[in-house]
Amino acid sequence: MATLRLGDTAPDFKAETSMGTLNFYDYLGDGWGILFSHPADFTPVCTTELGTAAKFKDEFARRNVKMIALSVDGVESHHAWIRDINETQHTSVNFPIIADEDRQVSDLYDMIHPNANDTQTVRSVFIIGPDRKVKLILTYPASTGRNFHELLRVIDSLQLTAYRKVATPANWEHGQDVVVSPSVPTEEARKLFEKGVKEIKPYLRLTPDPTV
Numbered sequence: 001m002a003t004l005r006l007g008d009t010a011p012d013f014k015a016e017t018s019m020g021t022l023n024f025y026d027y028l029g030d031g032w033g034i035l036f037s038h039p040a041d042f043t044p045v046c047t048t049e050l051g052t053a054a055k056f057k058d059e060f061a062r063r064n065v066k067m068i069a070l071s072v073d074g075v076e077s078h079h080a081w082i083r084d085i086n087e088t089q090h091t092s093v094n095f096p097i098i099a100d101e102d103r104q105v106s107d108l109y110d111m112i113h114p115n116a117n118d119t120q121t122v123r124s125v126f127i128i129g130p131d132r133k134v135k136l137i138l139t140y141p142a143s144t145g146r147n148f149h150e151l152l153r154v155i156d157s158l159q160l161t162a163y164r165k166v167a168t169p170a171n172w173e174h175g176q177d178v179v180v181s182p183s184v185p186t187e188e189a190r191k192l193f194e195k196g197v198k199e200i201k202p203y204l205r206l207t208p209d210p211t212v
């Protein structure tokens with residue numbers, strides 16, 4: 001499998017998970033998806049990540065994003081680990097964790113980076129749009145837990161910029177000013193964005209977040 005890149009179609013798969021066998025596309029339905037991998041069960045950073053992910057489930061659901069995690073251990077191991085996660089992180093893991101013992105999905109999504117570790121997955125994140133295209137790829141090492149606030153922030157940006165002719169500047173958060181897409185001339189932008197356009201430079205135009 002060639003390395004996945006932005007804009008590629010996310011490969012479909014059938015997999016055993018902590019919530020039974022599922023087909024990825026069926027699970028996603030017609031909404032957005034986030035697939036994230038964990039190096040192994042019963043590891044400390046992953047335990048905190050999955051606990052955090054569970055607490056964020058409503059926020060992902062509000063954005064129409066289905067969550068699915070992956071670890072290369074088996075279903076029974078996942079169930080025992082989930083009990084630990086629920087206990088230690090004071091939550092209830094409420095989304096499937098793929099039991100990728102045969103590395104089928106890990107290979108499909110290039111989640112094993114042999115020069116980092118030849119058996120465990122790195123911390124990959126794939127955000128997939130309703131059109132099944134890969135919208136974002138992040139890769140973190142095993143030693144660094146991911147920031148789930150950032151994942152929500154980037155989903156807000158992806159969903160905004162998918163439907164409006166805008167882009168989001170550095171450190172942008174929902175509700176803050178956005179950048180007018182470079183492809184839109186300023187005069188056209190003034191008609192398009194009724195809240196106004198501030199031209200700082202001909203190539204740098206700001207407008208209030210059109211969704212608030």
Ligand code: BEZ
Pocket residue numbers: 039040043044045046047142143
């Ligand atoms: C962890 O999840 O804590 C972890 C996993 C593999 C290597 C280092 C840390």
